[in-house]
Amino acid sequence: MPDVLTDLYDLRQLFDRQQIMVCFNGPINAALIEEIGRALRDYLNHQQEAPRAVADIFAVYIEMTQNIRHYARQHADLDGSGNAAIVVSRDDGHYVISAGNVIASADGAALLARVDQLASLDAAELKAAFKTQLRKPRENLEGSAGLGLIDIARKASAPLSAALRQIDSRRSFFSLRVVL
Amino acid sequence: MNDLHLPQTPNTPAVTTALATGVVTMAGDSYPENPFEFFQPLIDWIDGFLRGQSGPLSLVLDLVYLNTSSIRAMMDIFDRMEEAHRAGATVSVRWSYDPENERVGELAEEFREDCTFPFLIEPRA
Numbered sequence: 002m003p004d005v006l007t008d009l010y011d012l013r014q015l016f017d018r019q020q021i022m023v024c025f026n027g028p029i030n031a032a033l034i035e036e037i038g039r040a041l042r043d044y045l046n047h048q049q050e051a052p053r054a055v056a057d058i059f060a061v062y063i064e065m066t067q068n069i070r071h072y073a074r075q076h077a078d079l080d081g082s083g084n085a086a087i088v089v090s091r092d093d094g095h096y097v098i099s100a101g102n103v104i105a106s107a108d109g110a111a112l113l114a115r116v117d118q119l120a121s122l123d124a125a126e127l128k129a130a131f132k133t134q135l136r137k138p139r140e141n142l143e144g145s146a147g148l149g150l151i152d153i154a155r156k157a158s159a160p161l162s163a164a165l166r167q168i169d170s171r172r173s174f175f176s177l178r179v180v181l
Numbered sequence: 182m183n184d185l186h187l188p189q190t191p192n193t194p195a196v197t198t199a200l201a202t203g204v205v206t207m208a209g210d211s212y213p214e215n216p217f218e219f220f221q222p223l224i225d226w227i228d229g230f231l232r233g234q235s236g237p238l239s240l241v242l243d244l245v246y247l248n249t250s251s252i253r254a255m256m257d258i259f260d261r262m263e264e265a266h267r268a269g270a271t272v273s274v275r276w277s278y279d280p281e282n283e284r285v286g287e288l289a290e291e292f293r294e295d296c297t298f299p300f301l302i303e304p305r306a
Contacts, residue, residue: 031214035191052282056246060284063212063248070214128291135256148249 020091029073029085034066041089054181057156058096061179062089064149065100072104079105079172092180095158101176109165109173116177119150120160127155153179182229185222193219194244198226206241212248220254227261237271238262244276245285252288259296266298273299280304 005012016024023041025033041062045055066085073082081103088099104112122130131151154161159180166174182200189195194209205227213219230238240262247255262272274296278285286302293300 031192039191052279053284056282056284060246060248063246067212067214067248067250132291135253139257148253152249 019088021088022091023087023089025085025087027085028083029066029069029087031070034063034070037066037087038062054096058089058098058181061098061153061156061181062087064153065098065177065179068149069100069102072102076105079103081172086176096181097178098181099176099178101174103168103172104175106167106171106173109175112175113163113165115150116161116163119154120162122154124155127151131155153177157181182226182233185226196223198223198230200230203230203236203238204241205239206243208243210246211244211251212246213251216248216250216254220251220257224254224258224261227258231261231265231270231272237273238265239272240274240276242274242276242289243278245278245282247288255292256295259292262298263296266296273301275301275303277303277305 015021022044023037025037038059042055042059045058050058066087069085073079076082084103086099086101088097090097090099119127119130131148134147134151137147150161157179162178164176164178166176168174184200185196185198187193187196189209192210192212194207194211197204197206199205205223211219227238240258244255259274262274266272274293276289278289280286286304289300289302293302
């Protein structure tokens with residue numbers, strides 16, 4: 002098999018097959034989130050997507066990446082938690098945003114349960130959950146408004162789906178897939 | 182109390198306040214990682230204005246995209262205005278937006294649901 006770095010054909014085939022438009026993997030910071038977001042918006046505007054669709058895709062991208070940044074700040078001692086894998090692709094006429102990051106294995110089950118719980122709610126229930134969270138006293142918030150995942154679920158056109166893969170005894174890799 | 186004149190950046194809105202007229206303007210996107218840091222000076226200004234003035238407070242908004250932490254910060258501002266309104270102060274919001282992006286109108290509408298003071302949502306012609 003040819004070296005994937007000298008022969009990009011296989012990589013390109015994968016990108017083409019999955020209709021991947023943006024793919025990032027590495028340490029993420031606020032400036033990079035902004036730059037990639039700007040590129041994404043420009044691309045979507047260039048594709049003449051409806052302003053509403055551009056707004057939703059951008060919003061979901063920002064919430065997903067800022068969630069990862071927020072988790073990384075709270076887990077600075079967790080090796081690799083500052084890295085993010087972000088993929089924006091198309092599937093069957095829909096935009097799909099996927100993002101993955103290293104989390105503490107101990108957090109895995111609760112996070113999957115939270116995604117499943119949000120996936121089971123309808124639009125009215127998600128709106129109610131958003132407003133309830135919005136009203137939580139700031140002292141109970143631990144530095145985050147706690148609204149990101151609910152907002153993502155509200156903008157998604159299909160239930161959220163997530164996957165968890167064990168890396169070693171302490172760490173797991175969490176992936177979230179959002180269809181717009 | 183000093184007025185605020187914050188220039189717009191890619192992830193924070195332009196903000197101006199005017200002690201003389203009670204007009205606060207905000208325009209642009211808001212998605213900083215730590216909105217509480219960004220919004221605190223404005224919240225402090227509004228608190229100071231509502232405490233010290235008898236004149237009306239008007240928010241003139243042309244906000245486009247707000248991340249969820251910015252939504253939380255805006256709700257904190259509207260809550261203060263609601264409290265002042267119930268105590269007899271004259272407060273109002275006028276939020277104009279590009280009708281092509283109805284998400285902005287929907288967001289403003291959800292804020293308005295929790296406010297009883299005049300809250301105008303205006304698609305730009």
